[in-house]
Amino acid sequence: MNVAIKIAIRFFLFWIMQVLVFNQLEFGFGIHLMIYPLFIMLLPFDTGIFTLLLLSFGLGILIDAFSNTFGLHTSALVMMAYFRPIIFNLFSQREGYDPLKEPSLFDMGTRWFIFVYGYLLLIHHFWFFLIEIFRFNEILMILQNTILSIIISFIVSLLILTLISKKSKFK
Amino acid sequence: MRKLIAFFQRFRVFLFFALLQIISLSVYITFLAFPRFQYLTTANSVTGQIYSWENDLTKHFNLSAENTKLQEENIALRAQLPKSLMKLSNNTVKIKDSLYKQQYEYIAGEVINSTVSNRNNYFTINIGEKHGVKRLMGVFSANGVVGVIHSTSSHFSVVKSVLTKDINIDVTIEPIGLFGLLKWDGKHPARGNIAGISNDLKIPRGSKVLTRGGSGIFPKGLLVGTVDAVYAIEGEAVWDVVINFSEEYRSLQRIYVVRNLMLEEQQKIEEGIPIDKEERQ
Numbered sequence: 001m002n003v004a005i006k007i008a009i010r011f012f013l014f015w016i017m018q019v020l021v022f023n024q025l026e027f028g029f030g031i032h033l034m035i036y037p038l039f040i041m042l043l044p045f046d047t048g049i050f051t052l053l054l055l056s057f058g059l060g061i062l063i064d065a066f067s068n069t070f071g072l073h074t075s076a077l078v079m080m081a082y083f084r085p086i087i088f089n090l091f092s093q094r095e096g097y098d099p100l101k102e103p104s105l106f107d108m109g110t111r112w113f114i115f116v117y118g119y120l121l122l123i124h125h126f127w128f129f130l131i132e133i134f135r136f137n138e139i140l141m142i143l144q145n146t147i148l149s150i151i152i153s154f155i156v157s158l159l160i161l162t163l164i165s166k167k168s169k170f171k
Numbered sequence: 172m173r174k175l176i177a178f179f180q181r182f183r184v185f186l187f188f189a190l191l192q193i194i195s196l197s198v199y200i201t202f203l204a205f206p207r208f209q210y211l212t213t214a215n216s217v218t219g220q221i222y223s224w225e226n227d228l229t230k231h232f233n234l235s236a237e238n239t240k241l242q243e244e245n246i247a248l249r250a251q252l253p254k255s256l257m258k259l260s261n262n263t264v265k266i267k268d269s270l271y272k273q274q275y276e277y278i279a280g281e282v283i284n285s286t287v288s289n290r291n292n293y294f295t296i297n298i299g300e301k302h303g304v305k306r307l308m309g310v311f312s313a314n315g316v317v318g319v320i321h322s323t324s325s326h327f328s329v330v331k332s333v334l335t336k337d338i339n340i341d342v343t344i345e346p347i348g349l350f351g352l353l354k355w356d357g358k359h360p361a362r363g364n365i366a367g368i369s370n371d372l373k374i375p376r377g378s379k380v381l382t383r384g385g386s387g388i389f390p391k392g393l394l395v396g397t398v399d400a401v402y403a404i405e406g407e408a409v410w411d412v413v414i415n416f417s418e419e420y421r422s423l424q425r426i427y428v429v430r431n432l433m434l435e436e437q438q439k440i441e442e443g444i445p446i447d448k449e450e451r452q
Contacts, residue, residue, distance in 0.1 A: 020225060026288050026421055030357070049184050057191050066218050067286065068293035068329055071199035075192060082188045131199070132290045133357065141357060 003044065007055075010164075014039040015059060019066040022156075030145035031152055036063060036073075037124050038157045040081050041117055042104055045097040049085055056081035069132075076128040080120050087119050105158070106165050117157070121150050203291070219283070219327035223297055226283040230424060237424050244313040275390045278302055278428040285332070287360040287421050292334040294318065296426060299326040309388040309429040315418035316340060316353075316382060316395050317426055328428075333395075334360055334420060341383040342395050344412070347372060350383055351412070353395060360420050363396065365412040374401050380414050387434045 018036045025033055040056050060074030067073070088097070091112060101107040103116070129145045179186065230237075280298035298304055300323050310317040310330050318332035319340075331338065333355060340353040342365060349372060351365040365380065378398045384391030396414040404411050431437075 023286065026286075026360075028288070028359070030288060032288055050187060053188055053191055057195070060195065065215070066221075068284075068295065069199075069289070070202035071195040071197075074195035075199065078188065078191045078195060082184075129290075131196070138357070 007043065010039055010042070011055070011059060015062050018063055023067050027152065029148055030141065031148045032128075032145065033149065033156060034073075034125070034128070034153050035156055035160060037077065037080055037121055037153075038117075038160060040077065040084060041120060042102060044099065045088070045101065045103060046099045049082075052081040052084060053078060072128060072132055075131060076124050079127045080124040083123050084120060087116055091116050102165075104165055105161055118150070118154065121153060121157075122146070125150050125153070215324055216326060219295065219297070219324070222284040222295055223327075226281065226297070230281070233422055233424060236422070240313050241425065274431065274433050276430040276432060278304060278430065280304075280426050280428060282330075282423050282426055283327075285420070285423065287334055290357045291336055292332045292360075292420075293321060294330040294332050294423070294426075296328050296330055296428075297326070298428065299323050299328050301325050303430060304328050304428050305430075307388065308431075310426050311389065311393050311429065312418055312423060312426045314394065315416060316389065316393055317418065317420075317423065319388060320428065330426075332420065333363065333416065340389070340395070341385050342380050343383045344368065344374060344398065345379045345381055347374065347378070349374075350385075353380075361416055362399065363414050363416055365414060366409070368410045368412055369408055370403060370410045371408075374398055374410065374412060376400065387431050387437045389429060390431075 014036045018034065022033045022035055027033065036059060039059060040052065043052065043055070056077040057074060060077040061071075063069075063073045064071055088103070097103075103113075105113040108116075125146045126142070129142045129149075133142050133145075278298055280296045280302070282294050283297050284295040286292045294317070296310070304320055304323050306320055306323060308320045310320060316333060318330045318335075318338065321329045321331040323329075333340070333353065334357075335355065336357070338353060338355060341350060342353050343350050344365070349368050351367045354364045354366050356364055368374070376398055380395040380398060382389040382391060382393040382395060384393075394417050396416040398412060399415045400413045402411040402413070
């Protein structure tokens with residue numbers, strides 16, 4: 001399948017799923033389930049930084065328009081997209097990345113994925129709750145929300161990843 | 172000049188990132204204060220339409236509970252009808268009463284989208300300017316206060332709910348009659364706080380919290396919740412009052428918007444209060 005079409009379909013699916021399904025789930029304890037960072041994570045290795053930033057800005061604005069957060073998701077997602085190349089460089093192998101592979105669990109290995117996606121989620125979620133709460137005396141609540149949300153978001157992201165990846169191709 | 176261009180060349184990624192970041196953050200911050208871009212909220216017609224389709228699908232899940240709630244409200248209202256009151260004396264003559272004048276009108280609506288787990292939670296409702304909804308009108312439900320209208324479009328509105336950082340609805344604690352401001356600390360959607368209650372008076376657990384009706388947004392005496400616990404704040408002469416909201420915001424569906432017919436009159440006369448600069452903090 002053409003890469004551009006695949007990305008467009010994923011863009012639409014992640015947006016619809018976040019807005020109509022995951023935004024409606026209430027866990028309590030300040031947990032906010034966000035799965036759309038996975039879309040930015042799964043973009044091909046050779047995606048330019050400007051494309052990354054623009055895609056994250058677009059997806060963020062669309063999600064904001066549907067959840068009454070007015071720019072909060074956008075800001076956090078743009079922040080994460082800016083850090084994606086930096087984190088990728090930190091965890092690159094000696095020979096660099098193979099542009100034919102996908103930055104997912106099944107192509108790059110469990111260890112790589114947990115660290116890279118974990119760091120990116122940490123940046124995204126921390127920035128999100130920091131801007132949303134924005135009070136120094138509620139720093140404990142920021143940390144609690146961040147940590148609990150990361151755990152839930154990561155697990156759900158793994159489930160989605162197993163659904164959308166064609167694992168059999170690499171056996 | 173060449174150095175300037177070289178600077179932009181070198182930092183173009185960061186500058187682009189900063190530009191996007193500034194756009195989104197400035198939209199966010201201006202929005203919290205005053206809504207300017209209508210199309211970025213769920214009050215715009217496209218998102219509003221999609222959410223009302225979704226609501227058409229999901230609203231039936233709670234139908235029986237919702238019906239019982241409405242029924243209970245009907246029973247309470249029916250009890251106040253002249254029909255259900257016994258006539259105690261027969262020699263009264265009915266005349267056109269000019270003692271009472273209608274002050275509040277209510278517009279019924281339905282919540283079509285809501286969150287309760289964010290720090291600031293906004294609800295979208297399916298009535299808008301065409302139905303007479305305006306910014307800063309009060310919103311309540313059968314069980315209690317819901318919030319204040321934040322922005323409107325022709326068919327939908329966004330409500331700034333009680334579950335936001337700076338909701339500041341003025342409330343009183345009955346039967347003592349103390350005044351305070353309603354707050355929410357963002358921890359649990361069933362519990363709120365009241366600020367500004369001085370600690371020289373005892374507050375019994377379970378006392379009712381009602382709206383004060385001072386700002387003209389809500390009528391006086393709407394239920395907000397009941398006092399759950401009272402804590403002392405070290406070094407301050409006020410109580411930290413924790414209340415249980417009487418409304419369950421996680422399953423809220425039917426709401427009413429308050430239109431105060433005498434709001435302008437009240438605001439006009441209150442404009443005359445001189446503002447003391449030292450009092451403004």
